[in-house]
Amino acid sequence: MGVEKEITGLTEAEARERLARYGPNRIARPREVSFLGIAAEEIREPMILLLLFVGVVYSFWGNLTDALTIFVVIVLLVLAEVWNEYRAKKAIASLSKIAAPRARVIRGGQVEEIKTDDVVPGDVLVLGQGTRVAADARLLVSYSVQADESALTGESFPEYKKAGDEVFAGTVVVSGEGKAEALATGKDTRLGRLSATAREIKQPKTPLQNAMKSLAKSLVVVALFFSITIPLLGYLRGQPLREMVLTGLALAFAVIPEELPIIITMVLGLGAYQLSKENFLVKKLKAAEVLGDATVILTDKTGTITENKMSVVEVFPPGGKVLDAALESMTDVSLSPTDRAIADSAREAGSVAKGEVVRERSFDPERKTRSLLRRMPGGLCLILTGAPEQVLKSSSAPRPDIEQAVAAETSKGRRVVAVATKQVPESEQGLPFEELENGMDVAGIVGIEDPPRPGVRQTVEKAREAGIRTIMVTGDHPKTAAYVAGEVSIPNERVVTGAELSRMPDGELRKTVEDVSVFARATPEDKYRLVKALRENGDVVAVTGDGINDTLALKGADIGISMGIKGTDVAREAADVVLADDNYVTISHGIFQGRKFFDNLKKGLKYYLSVKTALVLVFLVPVLLSMPLPLAPIQIILLELFMDLAASAGFVAEPAERSIFEPGQKRKLFDRSMIAGIALSGLSLFAAVFGSYYYALYRGYPLAEAQTFAFAAWLIGHVFLAFVSRSEREPLISLGPLTNRVMDVWAVVAFLFLLAIVFTPAGALIKAVSLAPSQVLLVAVFAFVAIFWQEGVKMLRYGPAGTPAIKRSKPAASHDKR
Incomplete structure (x- = not known):
């Protein structure tokens, strides 16, 4: 050459x-996200087709005004759902562009x-x-x-x-x-x-999305059962057939959970998109599902814990010989931060690389060294650089002075690179590097400083208090690793090296990884074994990686995180997440945000299923008691629009609660508290509506007026329920009623709509009559008492700020699992 x-x-x-x-x-073409395309997909969905069928049948059985009202509601509902899904899918599509290969x-x-x-x-x-x-x-x-x-x-x-x-x-x-x-x-x-063909790239469904789609199909059966049973019971108890058929159709319209899969897509898609703006690029949406469950962050040191701003601060022995050799060990393509730091320092000292490159052995993660053979003016020269202990093994003579210098530099937390050279006869230039790398003359060492990133120490401590361990895995010297770990509050009482790990059986490794948080001179294979051991211990592991050999660990982890700056293409492809700034603080922030996504998803589902439960009860109980139905069919259809908008859009915008920074068990979507919450909230909304309706009938009001009471109670009650559902344990007064703008706007629109119905002639369009202000106030009081009792329970149980009245235990120790 x-x-x-x-x-x-x-x-x-x-x-x-x-x-x-x-x-x-x-x-392959990326799948285009268009509003009209999603609208066409949405209209072909079986549940939407069923709603359209309901509207058509209702049109034949109802009057023209009712038919027009129903189709206006259907159009608004479909547009709202299409818009919500469009926003979410657009966000997901944006993720693939942001995290596109480079x-x-x-x-x-x-x-x-x-x-x-x-x-x-x-x-x-x-x-x-x-x-x-x-x-x-x-x-x-x-x-x-x-x-x-x-x-x-x-x-x-x-x-x-x-x-x-x-x-x-x-x-x-x-x-x-x-x-x-x-x-x-x-x-x-x-x-x-x-x-053969340019296929479209379609975002795969996540396990949670598939599970929700399956749940929605199951709930359709339940919804259809009650939509048939309730009108049938009503007819058998003397209610008019036509009214019962219309009621059944309206119930099917309102109870069928067509919004359920969209809620998942909204929360995960928009949440992941928000994270992408903060340098946490979620490539695979399934990662957003498990982010909040992470119990361990297995992180690199260089550039993640540290700033990746390397500067040469020590050369031993002093003089230009070491920097000359270090510069000659690089090709002009070498672009690692370590190489750049050494090259800049060498050039400032006047060093110039001489001769052409003949052969190169790339950096070997196992041997922690690399070799370059150059044809210099005086003949072939082999330059070996890398871990001092490995370079010293190749030395032709003991070098206690170098060993002492290495100990001094590593004790200060510095990265140390050793350099050795050797003249090679022309006849030996084709020998394997393993043979050439013997009898080397160790030129010296270069000490490089890379300080910890600002904020990492506080973030590590906050993560520990939240039950999330930080384990540092590095290829650096054990003393360097221990020093940096101590600087950022990672327990460093014991440091285990890769050589020790290789001799450790799997059973012993599982015990070791529970207590040790710093691993040095580790190889990618060691990292993969650590990931496996942690997962076998029951941890949910987020792991960082940047090299071609890190792909096993990235794929083996629950959340694989590739470095965006220093990561290789292969690592970025294997990962679920790309870290655009290579910063540990961003990883921890992403996990806390994952907890927020999960909480908001749970709140939205709980609210959504609660109102569906309440709607079934509102019709089932009066039928069983041989009472007239509390809502006209047209009113049921209109309520659907407000219910679904709150569930799909309102809770997506909910700010994070304090509880995301507390330790806890692995989060489950449908646990006992979730099911109990759905039942209690559904009963509360039912009590608000049925109580208002029964009161009006008891006072002898006409049926149309009593139904207007029920309609007003439903609108007011389900707005109240949405605000109560914003937190399972933090009272609304502590959260701040005006901290979720999307929900605030939705509530204002719902109340303005109610005022238009009960105080203007517009109510006649939906079979409602005018009410006196005192009657509306009475309904509001009924709804407040029936629903806001939950706020009183939160205050008594958790205190005004949502903190349990019983003193909480101390934060989990660094080796504890959530």
Whole structure:
């Protein structure tokens, strides 16, 4: 290989022109999210078709005014549901764009990171270990590049690639570094031609979404049962047939839970989208489901706990020899933060890399070193860099001075890189690196400082109080790891090394991982074993990874989190989440937000099922008591619009409660408290409506007036219930009645609608009559007493701020599980 010419790549203008000519570098089209497309899907849903059927039949049996009212409500309801689903799916689609694969290219002489979709023929790709090749390309420069082409050929062994060879889109660089000129992109690549059709990418349903869809289908059967049984009982007890048929149709309209799957999509999709704005990019929506359950964060040190702002602070022995050798150990493609810090320091000291690169052995996570063979003016020179203890093993003589310097630097929490050199005869240049890396002359060490990120210590402590352990796994020296862990409040009394882990049986590892929070000189395989051990202990594990060998741990974890800045393409593809800022604080924040999503989902479902329960009771009990029905069929249909809007949109906007920062057991959606809450809230709303209705009948009011009482009680009562349902234990006075703007606006609209019905002639359109202000006030009092008793229970049980009256136990210890 000759001395490399400067490669400047395309200009931005040339890249734009080629992107317009060749199109995006994409094989499969992302599924387009359109309002009309979702509307068409929604209208074809069996439950919506049933509602339309109800409207058509009702039109034949009712009068023209009723028919028009029903279809207006159906249109508004479908539009509301389509809009809610559109917002959620648009948010989910945005996630895939935000977390889209990236590629490093040279443009205008500078290395840039761009979306893979924007790569064009002629771009110069910068390749490194773990890079997924973005286009079919020809290597301009190759430093021992090996590519895994199994995605195309099925061949499991990587192929060595030299300058002039082709690399193909979709293949992975497993070792080495290089630069390649893109020849073909998108459908013109070898991978694109192998794809018979350009399939659309459709977001898969999460387990929770599938479970809710299944639950909704089951509840349809229940809804239809009561929609048939109640009118049938009414008819058998002397109610008019026509009115009973219309009531049954209206009940089917209102009780069928067509909104249930949308609530899940809204909470998860919009929640994940909000997190993406805070550098926590949820690639797979299923991760949003389990975020709140995480009990352990298994995190890297460098760049996650620390700032990833590396600077050389010590060179031993002093002088330029060490920095010269360190600079010569790198290729011009080396872009790691450690390499950049050393290169900057070396160049400031006047060092210049000499000679051409002959061969390279990429960094090996097992050996913690890398090698480079250069042809220098005086002959071939091998430069070995990496972990001091590994480099010292290759030394031709003991170096106690280096060992002492390493101990001094690591005790200060610094990363230490050792450098060794060796002259290699021409006849030996083809020998394996394992043979060449013996009898080295250790030049010295470089001490690099990378301080902890601001806020990490406080976040680790807050996570611990919430029952979430932080375990630090690093490839650094044990003393460096212990120092940094202590700085950020991670227990560091014992540090276990990768060598110790490799000798540890699985049973012992499961016990060790309960007490130890710092693992040093660990390999990706060690990290995977730690993930398995934690999960076997019952923990829910969030794990970070950035390298090609981290994919096992990322896939094995409950939540795989790839680094967005230093992460390889392969790691980002394997992960559920991409951390755009590589910051531990963002991970912890994401988990707390996951708890908020879960709480809000639970609140929305509890409210939704409570009002459906109350609606069934409001009709079932009067029929059993041989009383007239409390709501006219047209009124039932109108109520559906307000019920569903609150459940699907109101609780999505609910702020986080204090309880998300407290330890607790793994959260279940339908536990005993949830089922009991649905029953009690349903009975409370039923009591508000039936109490008002019975009072009006008892006072001898006409049936139309009594039904208006019931209608007013329902509107007021289900608004009250929505506000009471905002927290299971924190009183509304503590939450703040005006802290959820979406719900506040919905409540105002509902009350204005009620006033229009009971105080203007508009009520006649829905079979309602005018009421006196005192009567409306009386109904409001009935509803308040029937529903707000739950607030009194919260105050007595948990106190004014939602904190249990009984003194809480101390925060969980660092090794406790929630």
